[in-house]
Amino acid sequence: MAPKKGILERLDAGEVVIGDGGFVFALEKRGYVKAGPWTPEAAAEYPEAVRQLHREFLRAGSNVMQTFTFYASDDKLENRGNTQRFTGEQINEAACDLAREVADEGDALVAGGVSQTPSYLSCKSEEDVKAIFKKQIDVFVKKNVDFLIAEALGKPVSVIPSCIFEPFTRFVAADFNMFDYGSQPIVFVSFSFSIITIIIAVSFSPTDNKLRLQNHLHTFSPTALEPRILTRWEMQKYARDAYNAGIRYIGGCCGFEPYHIRAVSEELEPERGFLPAGSEKHGKWGTGLELHTKPWVRARARREYWEKLQPASGRPFCPSMSKPDSWGVTKGHADLMQQKEATSKEQLKVLFDKATQNV
Known part of the structure; x- marks a missing residue:
């Protein structure tokens, strides 16, 4: 069997690469992830659930299986009394194995998802924050993922998240002109509310850059997400608009289910040359x-x-x-200081009172 083409090879050849969707919210709805911590121990605790969701995205047309590793860092697993039975290393390794298993069932690549860390919000030292990232990246190197979704070294491409209109960006400024394109990154653009804004933002990107665009669907109330989720028909229109704007890597984030990805695959059938298996029971x-x-x-x-x-x-x-909600706080504020102990009733009362004042 010939080796699979890498992510840059596919984009250089003009192929459309379709990502997957949001595992955290999808598995919370299915009863495998706890809302609040949002940590991904299901990869080790309920591997069949994670494996099945990977397969649903593959069947919907995904070319990339992203590891279910968001918030799989030891500091997050310990955050605010989040008791769990697995280490970050155990979860990350299990997630990589599951993603690779399903990716090998089709023509899909494995992307290691590097997570943000509460240590940053708590103003831990640069060395402490880097150590958290390194523990996760060490697993991705060991498991030989195909590329990383984050800024990292040692892999063929750096994918740099840029959450426009978020309170702050995780790694770099939102200005595309500030990116170092020497390492051939794919730019990740994520928005909390509008897919229209994504298309507008592309006009500010260098024309020779390859873009990976994901629409970030969640709101400030992720357990009441349903009214904000895009319809499959809106996704088909977005896929066409994104393709016409020059975007060749299109995926989803929080709130994206396999049917969203199937809609992208169906709309781009002429460019890809085939329909996904998931369209067998579905009328375009x-x-x-x-x-x-x-x-x-x-x-x-x-x-x-x-x-x-x-x-x-x-x-x-x-x-x-x-x-x-508009709390007006960011890194270093007392409200964002993380702790291992569960939030006490007294602490919650202060938050409830403040929330009432903000209404």
């Missing part, structure tokens, strides 16, 4: 509805209907806009 742009028993539903079996649809919740008294 709703054409499968032509088999429905009710005529008014069969009338929706066309692209024109879904392209013009304006989704709404339909619930009585539903607000048109949400009101995000």
